[in-house]
Amino acid sequence: MTAAVVAVDGLTRRFGSRRGVTDVSFEVQAGEVFGFLGPNGAGKSTTIRLLLGMYRADSGTMSVLGHDPARDAVAMHRRVGYLPGEMALYPRLTGAQHLAAFTRARRTVDHALRDDLVERFEVELDRPVRTLSKGNRQKIGLVLAFMHRPELLILDEPTSGLDPLLQDEFARLVRETTAGGRTVFLSSHELDEVQRLADQVAIIREGRIVVTDTIEGLRRAAPRTIVFRFDGDADAARFTAIDGTEVTDVQAHSVAVSVSGPLAPVLRVAADLEAVDVTARPADLDELFLRYYRDDRREARI
Amino acid sequence: MRTGIARLDLLLRRRGTIGYALGMAVYVFVIVALYPTFKNDASLNQLTEGGSTVAALVGATGSLTSPAGWLNANIYANFLPLVVLLLTIGYGASAIAGQDEDGTLGLIVTLPLSRRRILTQKAMTLVAVAVPAGLATVLAVLAGRGFGLSPGTGHLIGATTGATLLGIDFGALALLVGALSGSRAIALGVTSSLAAASYLVSSLAPVTHWVRPLRFESLFYWAVGNAQLRTGLSVTSAAVLVGFAAVTLGAAVKAFERQDVH
Numbered sequence: 001m002t003a004a005v006v007a008v009d010g011l012t013r014r015f016g017s018r019r020g021v022t023d024v025s026f027e028v029q030a031g032e033v034f035g036f037l038g039p040n041g042a043g044k045s046t047t048i049r050l051l052l053g054m055y056r057a058d059s060g061t062m063s064v065l066g067h068d069p070a071r072d073a074v075a076m077h078r079r080v081g082y083l084p085g086e087m088a089l090y091p092r093l094t095g096a097q098h099l100a101a102f103t104r105a106r107r108t109v110d111h112a113l114r115d116d117l118v119e120r121f122e123v124e125l126d127r128p129v130r131t132l133s134k135g136n137r138q139k140i141g142l143v144l145a146f147m148h149r150p151e152l153l154i155l156d157e158p159t160s161g162l163d164p165l166l167q168d169e170f171a172r173l174v175r176e177t178t179a180g181g182r183t184v185f186l187s188s189h190e191l192d193e194v195q196r197l198a199d200q201v202a203i204i205r206e207g208r209i210v211v212t213d214t215i216e217g218l219r220r221a222a223p224r225t226i227v228f229r230f231d232g233d234a235d236a237a238r239f240t241a242i243d244g245t246e247v248t249d250v251q252a253h254s255v256a257v258s259v260s261g262p263l264a265p266v267l268r269v270a271a272d273l274e275a276v277d278v279t280a281r282p283a284d285l286d287e288l289f290l291r292y293y294r295d296d297r298r299e300a301r302i
Numbered sequence: 303m304r305t306g307i308a309r310l311d312l313l314l315r316r317r318g319t320i321g322y323a324l325g326m327a328v329y330v331f332v333i334v335a336l337y338p339t340f341k342n343d344a345s346l347n348q349l350t351e352g353g354s355t356v357a358a359l360v361g362a363t364g365s366l367t368s369p370a371g372w373l374n375a376n377i378y379a380n381f382l383p384l385v386v387l388l389l390t391i392g393y394g395a396s397a398i399a400g401q402d403e404d405g406t407l408g409l410i411v412t413l414p415l416s417r418r419r420i421l422t423q424k425a426m427t428l429v430a431v432a433v434p435a436g437l438a439t440v441l442a443v444l445a446g447r448g449f450g451l452s453p454g455t456g457h458l459i460g461a462t463t464g465a466t467l468l469g470i471d472f473g474a475l476a477l478l479v480g481a482l483s484g485s486r487a488i489a490l491g492v493t494s495s496l497a498a499a500s501y502l503v504s505s506l507a508p509v510t511h512w513v514r515p516l517r518f519e520s521l522f523y524w525a526v527g528n529a530q531l532r533t534g535l536s537v538t539s540a541a542v543l544v545g546f547a548a549v550t551l552g553a554a555v556k557a558f559e560r561q562d563v564h
Binding site for chain 2: 077089105106107144
């Protein structure tokens with residue numbers, strides 16, 4: 001196995017007592033899309049700024065493409081493309097002036113790729129950016145992040161403000177990027193976006209990683225909702241006694257349970273109670289995701 | 303040497319810098335053209351006779367009817383430094399702290415350039431922002447030679463260099479305070495207050511005895527407060543002004559290297 005493109009261990013940076021990130025650890029492998037999920041204010045942007053050497057860490061170690069962001073930021077920046085969460089540009093300058101200035105400053109820009117991206121995302125180049133919508137500014141940011149063909153893309157909430165068609169175009173761009181062996185680190189507070197693109201996911205909440213897993217692994221662990229029907233009234237309490245099972249709804253002739261543990265004990269109880277019908281919904285990632293957002297009692301599995 | 307960041311910042315500051323330079327040229331030409339009207343007006347000198355503190359406050363001390371005195375009281379002791387400082391303190395406060403608050407500095411510090419290089423380029427822009435107003439002033443004075451106002455060209459350039467270096471010094475201070483505080487408002491406030499105090503000390507030093515010993519602490523004194531139009535900019539003065547800029551910019555690099563950029 002090759003060395004991780006991004007390796008973070010025990011990363012901590014506090015701002016006062018409440019804000020910041022604590023003991024964040026994860027690895028991003030080459031060629032994958034790594035989804036970094038969490039509610040607003042959870043520490044996603046802070047982690048990204050630490051990775052990019054914009055903030056100094058209080059403790060912990062980081063390696064980005066083999067570089068230490070604190071000591072070797074210049075060499076690292078040459079190989080990384082960054083899209084900030086709040087896309088701030090110079091209000092009076094046009095898109096074309098932005099591209100020209102950053103092309104000059106970067107020197108390694110692939111001009112053909114840049115022009116292709118401009119065409120693909122229909123970037124508005126001729127108007128001052130203060131007159132552009134959020135989505136149109138975001139498109140300029142995407143070109144700035146991708147135009148030097150970086151080995152690692154760090155994208156903070158990349159599709160915010162993009163319309164659905166452009167979100168699809170963006171998804172294609174991300175897939176092309178990883179198909180070529182390059183790596184994408186993508187933060188988002190939207191599960192759908194990450195579910196669609198990411199191989200590996202880390203969920204951060206209040207500055208701590210609560211889970212790191214593949215989308216498939218998360219799906220396996222996600223609670224399934226099962227509804228059993230009975231001829232008479234059933235004793236719902238029998239389900240409650242099973243580990244990893246919650247009763248979510250009790251009707252006259254039915255009981256709905258949410259199962260995040262093994263299924264067999266649940267089926268045994270249902271058989272015992274003479275269930276006459278069963279409906280099972282597929283694993284619901286949304287529910288799992290919300291649970292991680294709400295509930296930090298759950299142990300992290302890293 | 304790469305100058306992409308310097309050029310970008312200059313592009314952002316172009317309008318203000320050119321605008322103030324043109325305004326300065328017009329103002330200076332008017333002052334020069336008025337000189338023949340006032341040069342034999344003995345009553346004018348009564349304003350500053352006996353060491354008037356009020357006249358000193360607006361930058362007028364000594365003879366007002368000599369070429370150097372006229373230019374000094376109307377331009378060099380007050381207006382030119384003020385305009386240069388507006389430009390340089392404004393840029394200094396915006397270049398690090400302001401751009402960080404606007405969110406654009408994040409794009410700059412993630413370019414493959416060290417923070418030292420970024421700050422060096424911003425210092426280049428600071429110089430470029432400071433020079434045009436003084437240059438316009440010199441050109442306007444020279445263009446108005448026909449009005450009988452002819453201070454020595456060398457002294458004129460010396461005093462203008464002093465005013466320009468003064469602007470660079472306070473601009474560098476604004477950069478430093480901005481990098482330390484991360485706040486444009488603090489950078490503007492602290493630097494402007496220090497500039498105002500420095501101006502008062504230098505202006506009042508000739509007429510107020512207890513202020514006089516403080517004048518060496520004032521950058522205004524070293525730049526324009528020591529009869530530079532009559533005697534030129536001394537090597538000592540130039541060294542003080544350049545030294546202050548170098549030390550301040552060095553400290554700004556250190557502060558910027560430690561700063562959290564958003």
